[in-house]
Amino acid sequence: MTTEAAGYFSRELLGWYLENKRDLPWRQNRDPYRIWVSEVMLQQTRVDTVIPYYERFMNKFPTVAALAAAPEDEVLKCWEGLGYYSRARNLQAGAREVVERHGGIIPGDKQAVSALRGIGPYTAGAVLSIAFNEPEPAVDGNVMRVLSRYFCLEDDIAKPSTRAGLERLAASLIPEGAACDFNQALMELGALVCTPKSPGCLTCPVVAHCEGRAAGREHELPVKTKAKPPRPETRLAALVAGSGAYAGCVLVRQRADSGLLARMWELPHVADPQGAGGEAAPKRRGRRAASAGAGAAAGWDGGDAFAAAAAERAGEPPQRIRAAQMDALCRQLAAEDGLLVRPTGWWGETEHTFSHIVWSVQVFEAEFGFVLEQAAALDAPESPAAPGIYPAGGAPVGAMLAAEAPVGYQAGDSGALRGHDLADTSRPGHSPSPTLTDGTAARDRMDAGIPLASDNAVAQRLPRGYRWIGPEHMRELAFPNVFLRILRDYWDGRY
Numbered sequence: 001m002t003t004e005a006a007g008y009f010s011r012e013l014l015g016w017y018l019e020n021k022r023d024l025p026w027r028q029n030r031d032p033y034r035i036w037v038s039e040v041m042l043q044q045t046r047v048d049t050v051i052p053y054y055e056r057f058m059n060k061f062p063t064v065a066a067l068a069a070a071p072e073d074e075v076l077k078c079w080e081g082l083g084y085y086s087r088a089r090n091l092q093a094g095a096r097e098v099v100e101r102h103g104g105i106i107p108g109d110k111q112a113v114s115a116l117r118g119i120g121p122y123t124a125g126a127v128l129s130i131a132f133n134e135p136e137p138a139v140d141g142n143v144m145r146v147l148s149r150y151f152c153l154e155d156d157i158a159k160p161s162t163r164a165g166l167e168r169l170a171a172s173l174i175p176e177g178a179a180c181d182f183n184q185a186l187m188e189l190g191a192l193v194c195t196p197k198s199p200g201c202l203t204c205p206v207v208a209h210c211e212g213r214a215a216g217r218e219h220e221l222p223v224k225t226k227a228k229p230p231r232p233e234t235r236l237a238a239l240v241a242g243s244g245a246y247a248g249c250v251l252v253r254q255r256a257d258s259g260l261l262a263r264m265w266e267l268p269h270v271a272d273p274q275g276a277g278g279e280a281a282p283k284r285r286g287r288r289a290a291s292a293g294a295g296a297a298a299g300w301d302g303g304d305a306f307a308a309a310a311a312e313r314a315g316e317p318p319q320r321i322r323a324a325q326m327d328a329l330c331r332q333l334a335a336e337d338g339l340l341v342r343p344t345g346w347w348g349e350t351e352h353t354f355s356h357i358v359w360s361v362q363v364f365e366a367e368f369g370f371v372l373e374q375a376a377a378l379d380a381p382e383s384p385a386a387p388g389i390y391p392a393g394g395a396p397v398g399a400m401l402a403a404e405a406p407v408g409y410q411a412g413d414s415g416a417l418r419g420h421d422l423a424d425t426s427r428p429g430h431s432p433s434p435t436l437t438d439g440t441a442a443r444d445r446m447d448a449g450i451p452l453a454s455d456n457a458v459a460q461r462l463p464r465g466y467r468w469i470g471p472e473h474m475r476e477l478a479f480p481n482v483f484l485r486i487l488r489d490y491w492d493g494r495y
């Protein structure tokens with residue numbers, strides 16, 4: 001790197017930015033709280049997507065103190081749809097630390113800011129430089145790409161040592177007294193001109209000294225080793241429609257306090273014990289929604305993994321796969337949550353990519369059965385009989401499964417799905433299945449001593465964390481995108 005090229009870069013970039021910077025909501029002033037929130041939201045997320053979320057969030061939580069004092073559920077609800085929900089939790093935890101340790105004033109020194117929850121080197125650099133004009137580098141993927149290309153650097157940007165080197169380089173480029181504008185200029189160039197797949201060299205303000213462009217390597221740089229692809233997993237989800245007092249409602253549950261998607265709401269779902277594949281099964285209805293998240297952002301196509309897994313199962317009759325999935329859903333939910341439901345047919349599918357895992361979610365409509373007294377149960381996956389396990393109503397689980405198997409589906413060798421027209425059953429208030437009003441089915445259940453879902457006393461007993469909700473509850477409960485998509489489609493009657 002020559003001193004001339006570095007000086008040119010800083011000078012030209014700064015001039016270009018001052019003339020071309022976008023009018024973004026977080027650039028209205030240099031309030032460190034506003035900048036902090038924007039930087040957290042912008043991680044892994046496009047500016048266009050962030051803007052409406054940012055404005056809503058700032059209206060609801062206009063100060064650090066307001067965010068610190070808010071119930072976590074409200075913060076998650078405000079974040080719903082943005083993904084990477086740990087960002088929201090960490091942001092609020094950091095806000096609480098600011099209130100407790102710094103009297104609600106975000107500190108302007110590196111050590112104190114870096115000690116706040118959820119603030120890494122990039123966010124610390126962004127807040128310190130943009131809000132306080134401190135000469136700290138703010139190096140993210142955009143900035144690493146720009147610097148690698150401009151200086152024609154071959155080092156792998158996935159390595160921490162490369163990042164550290166680029167942080168030193170970026171710090172050395174900051175013109176005196178202009179950290180705020182310069183760091184934003186670097187980000188802006190990466191976002192608008194020196195983009196990942198099609199760098200706009202012809203309109204670039206620093207093209208005259210760009211070494212990557214001069215070497216014809218602008219499309220090859222930066223060097224980055226590929227991250228391990230997310231692990232594919234098929235999840236089986238139950239759309240349990242309520243009846244009686246719960247007509248028009250569906251059953252949802254809240255996730256645990258820690259771990260993936262902590263405290264968010266979802267449809268009950270379990271892992272498909274047959275593995276990753278789901279594609280070999282028939283598509284009677286539904287869609288595969290676009291993948292979202294880091295895996296998709298990294299260009300990894302989770303569909304390949306599912307297709308590979310599906311190929312392994314290609315010899316199996318598709319309807320048999322669905323029948324096996326319904327059986328597994330019933331048994332796993334009973335074993336894990338003590339909830340017995342009866343899947344009645346496949347409803348749809350969707351897909352969601354997290355940073356380390358990609359879910360293919362196969363959704364089945366189901367009827368509510370009852371809550372088991374003991375959740376240990378169903379340890380005989382090949383047999384409907386589970387002696388000794390008794391539900392609240394007094395009948396063995398195996399008896400219910402045996403009584404109901406011929407009504408909704410057969411999981412035997414024939415593998416035939418004997419469902420009904422699913423399109424007629426997704427409307428609020430509609431009886432979820434003709435089998436509930438089917439005299440034979442109802443009689444079988446009553447003969448077996450099994451309470452019907454319309455028995456409110458039974459339906460009110462739910463496993464811990466479960467509840468019935470209608471569309472109106474979507475305004476208050478926070479769902480991950482994947483379940484939002486399913487529930488919106490369900491209640492809109494589309495699909």
Ligand code: SF4
Nearest residue numbers: 194201204207210218
């Ligand atoms: S000239 Fe091209 S490769 Fe170089 S910084 Fe500009 S856009 Fe990027």
